[in-house]
Amino acid sequence: MKGTGKHYFADKDIQLVLGTLLRVGVIASMIVVFIGGIFYLRVYGTDLVDYHTFQPSKNAFSSILAIFQGIRSLDSRAIIQFGTLLLIFTPVTRVVFSIFSFLIERDYLYVLIGLFVLCIILISLSNKLIA
């Protein structure tokens, strides 16, 4: 059972690792967004904003592939998007970690539940959903 004996401490250790992981994820992504933001303002700072109507085609960095290609050419907007991507995947790593901790506890029901949740997130990665 949870809360007794060895598992409790194994749980605790994993929780500590997790806490650190989350903090590192958030801080790292914010640093990337900040750096991208500085470059972005230097390049586009005097341009005029135009967000009155939603134009999906105007966003050049709306897929993971496009973001990585943009980073290679050091595009400031791609750097910001990469930071956002890091942030999005921070809680996802938490799910992965939890699956491992359930595996260590031999709680296979929850390994399955965790994998199911992970699958939904992976399905959301498919471009087909937004046709």
Added chain:
Amino acid sequence: MSVLLFTIIVLTGAFLAGLVGSLTGLGGGVIIIPLLTLVLGVDIHYAIGASIVSVIATSSGSAAAYVKEGITNIRIGMFLEIATTMSAVLGAIITVYINPDYIAVIFGCILLFSAAMMLKKKVDHSDDNSSGRLANFFKLNGSYPTADGTVKYGVHNVAGGFFMMFVAGIVSGLLGIGSGALKVLAMDNIMRLPFKVSTTTSNFMMGVTAAASAIVYLHRGQIDPGIAMPVTLGVLIGATVGSKLLVKTNTDKLKIVFAVVVTFLALQMIYNGLAGKF
């Protein structure tokens, strides 16, 4: 408006949203979306995309502090995430097919509900009756450490809570907010969890749920770097400062003032939505 000016205004607004959001427990998204749409004339789809990113930032940021205390019930969180991730992805998919005016009206209603929930005195309904069949099957009952020893708690009405979480996920995916008020309703009132457990567990779930819909938004181009950058940075810094202040501030008065502001914003969103201005 120039990009620089826009960035400064949004950064300031997001900072305040994050600060007040964390002090009152309402979250930053509920203010940042009206600010972007009503004040700055940003299309609501961009506002939703930026807001969901800030939800992930605040949730993961505060979760780091929460996990140390070790009261998150990961099983409850993971179990309910089946409902919230599915419905969040669903909500994020259908949001562009809905008339933005309707989205604004729904948003206004959720805002009013959240303001009411914030003011309502919270009552702890938890007990240690752990006889629920579903709760036992999914091993949801748990315990948490206090100064006077370990406190056990039982989980009630698992099916009802699961359904409510499904609704919370749809709202989250549709509007780009954490929908904490609905999660609290599901966990505190329906499943009758102790506060200590429900707050941290709902926070744990919020990040994962938001991540699922954020990916859908990203692919659709709703996450614009020029808006997401100041929103995320502002909300996160504001929320961090807020959580430091929280320990030494009496938030009762602040909550009333904030409820008035939120109600005003909500009515404005509903009015503009009904008038077809989105």
